[in-house]
Amino acid sequence: GAVVSQHPSWVICKSGTSVKIECRSLDFQATTMFWYRQFPKQSLMLMATSNEGSKATYEQGVEKDKFLINHASLTLSTLTVTSAHPEDSSFYICSAGGASGLPYNEQFFGPGTRLTVL
Amino acid sequence: GENVEQHPSTLSVQEGDSAVIKCTYSDSASNYFPWYKQELGKGPQLIIDIRSNVGEKKDQRIAVTLNKTAKHFSLHITETQPEDSAVYFCAASLFGNEKLTFGTGTRLTIIP
Numbered sequence: 060g061a062v063v064s065q066h067p068s069w070v071i072c073k074s075g076t077s078v079k080i081e082c083r084s085l086d087f088q089a090t091t092m093f094w095y096r097q098f099p100k101q102s103l104m105l106m107a108t109s110n111e112g113s114k115a116t117y118e119q120g121v122e123k124d125k126f127l128i129n130h131a132s133l134t135l136s137t138l139t140v141t142s143a144h145p146e147d148s149s150f151y152i153c154s155a156g157g158a159s160g161l162p163y164n165e166q167f168f169g170p171g172t173r174l175t176v177l
Numbered sequence: 178g179e180n181v182e183q184h185p186s187t188l189s190v191q192e193g194d195s196a197v198i199k200c201t202y203s204d205s206a207s208n209y210f211p212w213y214k215q216e217l218g219k220g221p222q223l224i225i226d227i228r229s230n231v232g233e234k235k236d237q238r239i240a241v242t243l244n245k246t247a248k249h250f251s252l253h254i255t256e257t258q259p260e261d262s263a264v265y266f267c268a269a270s271l272f273g274n275e276k277l278t279f280g281t282g283t284r285l286t287i288i289p
Contacts, residue, residue, distance in 0.1 A: 065220075091275055102266060102279045103221065152220050156275050164209040164270050166277060168220040 062086055063155050065169035072143055073177055080138045080172045082153030088133035089155030093166065094126070097150040109136050143176045150174075179204045181269050183280030190257050191288050198283045200267035201249040207269040210250045211277070212241060215264045224265075225252070254285075262287045 062085040072078050082092060091110050095103040107128050109115040115128035125147075127139040136155075140147055150173055154166040180203040190196045202210075208229040213221035227234045227241045227250065234241050240253040254261055267280040 063220075093276070102281050104279075105276060108276060150218075164275055165211070165223070165226070166275070168213070168222070171218070171220045173218070 061167045063089075063153065063167045063169040065151075065153055065172050067172060068170060069173040069175075071175045071177065074144050075142055077139055077141045078143055078174060080140075080151055080153075080174075082136045082138070082155070082169055084134045084155040084167070087155075089167075090133065090157035091155070092130055092136040093154045093156070094128060094136075094138050095152045095154070097152060097171075099150075103152060106138075140174065143174070145176045148174055148176045179207060179269055179271060179278040181267060181278050181280040183267050183283060185283060186281065187284045187286070189286045189288055192257055192259060194257055196252075196254045196257055196261070196285055196287075198252045198265055198267070198285070199249060200251070200269075200280050201247075202269040202278075203248070204269075204271060205245075205248060206271050209270045210241070210243060211268050212239075212252045213266045213268065215266060215282075221266060257287045259287050259289055261285060 064083045066081045094106045097103050105118050106121045107115045107117045109128045109130035111130050111133050117123045130136040150171050152171040154168045156166040183200045211226035212224050214224045215221045225236050225239050225241050227243050238255045243250040265283045268277040270277050
């Protein structure tokens with residue numbers, strides 16, 4: 060149980076285009092979803108926290124107009140990288156938490172999406 | 178905010194020996210301390226966690242210890258196997274806040 064999926068697993072796009080990444084909790088309802096970015100050989104950096112039906116809370120230094128997050132349901136959150144540039148190339152990982160019946164604070168991570176901007 | 182330091186950054190261990198990774202945290206209000214294993218190109222996988230009301234937790238070859246006074250916690254892997262090779266991250270979260278703060282990671286290599 061507690062499986063989180065991401066789609067796509069990798070994407071290559073041209074500079075200036077927008078890319079949408081989906082994060083789904085497959086077998087549980089997650090009240091909170093988190094989006095992380097991970098550069099090569101570095102740790103996970105939290106970008107934003109989203110709760111179903113409300114606006115996402117962005118971490119300091121993360122541009123909310125560039126990284127649009129939508130949490131439309133208890134099983135789906137999307138991250139859209141708008142006007143992507145090569146410096147946005149990274150590994151994007153989502154996690155889901157707040158699931159009823161599961162231990163408090165526990166997060167379940169998706170497999171990640173590798174974004175390459177040419 | 179919370180700050181988590183992790184050591185060492187790299188660790189090579191002979192197969193069958195034990196590996197220990199240590200983390201320290203800054204905020205005494207933190208109460209949840211998970212450890213994640215991340216293989217190349219994959220998302221982190223929770224391998225064990227501990228909460229502040231417990232000093233030690235064990236799951237087969239993996240154990241975690243927590244010293245609240247010193248604000249540090251450690252991951253212990255015994256009888257290491259080649260498949261234990263990966264990057265390991267510790268993390269901490271504050272009571273009432275689900276946000277995780279991650280350590281910088283340890284690349285563990287098991288030498289056959």
